[in-house]
Amino acid sequence: MIVLFSFSGCEKDDICDANTSTTPRLVIEFYDINNPSVLKTVTDLDVIGVGMTEALISSNTKSTISIPLKTTENTTSYRFILNSGTPSLLNDDIIRFDYTHENVYVSRACGYKTIFTLDPINPFTHTDATLADGLWMKQIIITENNIDNENETHVKIYF
Numbered sequence: 001m002i003v004l005f006s007f008s009g010c011e012k013d014d015i016c017d018a019n020t021s022t023t024p025r026l027v028i029e030f031y032d033i034n035n036p037s038v039l040k041t042v043t044d045l046d047v048i049g050v051g052m053t054e055a056l057i058s059s060n061t062k063s064t065i066s067i068p069l070k071t072t073e074n075t076t077s078y079r080f081i082l083n084s085g086t087p088s089l090l091n092d093d094i095i096r097f098d099y100t101h102e103n104v105y106v107s108r109a110c111g112y113k114t115i116f117t118l119d120p121i122n123p124f125t126h127t128d129a130t131l132a133d134g135l136w137m138k139q140i141i142i143t144e145n146n147i148d149n150e151n152e153t154h155v156k157i158y159f
Contacts, residue, residue: 016110023113024150025066026097033138033158039063040159046084050077050094058084066150071114074099079129082136082159091136092129098122099147116147118154 032040040063047057047067056078057065069076077096083089098119103112118124123142128135139158147154 014109016107020106020110021113021149022106022110023068023071024115024147025068026116026147026155027064027066027150027153028155028157029064029153030062031156031158036158042082042159044081044083044085046079046081048079048081050079050096055084060085064153069097069099069101069116069147071101071103074101080137091133093135093137094127094129095137095140096125096127098124118142118145118147120145124155 030040030042032038041061042059042063043061045057045059045062045065046055047065048055056067059065067078075096075098077094080093080095082091082093099116100119101114101116103114105111106113123145124140126135126137126140137157137159141156141158142154143156144152144154
């Protein structure tokens with residue numbers, strides 16, 4: 001009888017299931033400006049957080065990327081570098097995303113996740129890192145202001 005009572009207070013280990021939704025990243029798709037319904041790969045794309053030196057994303061060809069937003073601030077800025085492997089063709093645009101964030105309780109095992117809402121009036125600011133080369137991104141469209149999962153595209157960039 002005593003043995004049964006000693007095990008009745010035990011709980012299962014608290015392990016966060018790998019399929020549990022965590023803090024989502026911002027999903028960006030790139031499109032052909034001349035054929036807006038067609039995804040377009042970006043040649044030698046580097047994405048670097050402003051003020052950082054190491055690329056978060058470094059890829060030869062990508063048409064979709066996911067980047068994190070800062071969970072303790074209301075802005076995150078990235079340099080998007082086109083043709084990063086060819087210095088003579090390199091073109092560097094900067095996008096600052098403006099948003100609010102909220103911590104949402106997931107579970108005891110998983111803790112909290114942060115969800116984001118892009119500013120409905122001014123969700124981003126797009127500038128050129130070097131004025132001489134011009135903007136390589138021709139149009140940026142927010143398709144979903146609420147960033148609470150990675151199952152949908154939040155931003156479309158046309159170039």
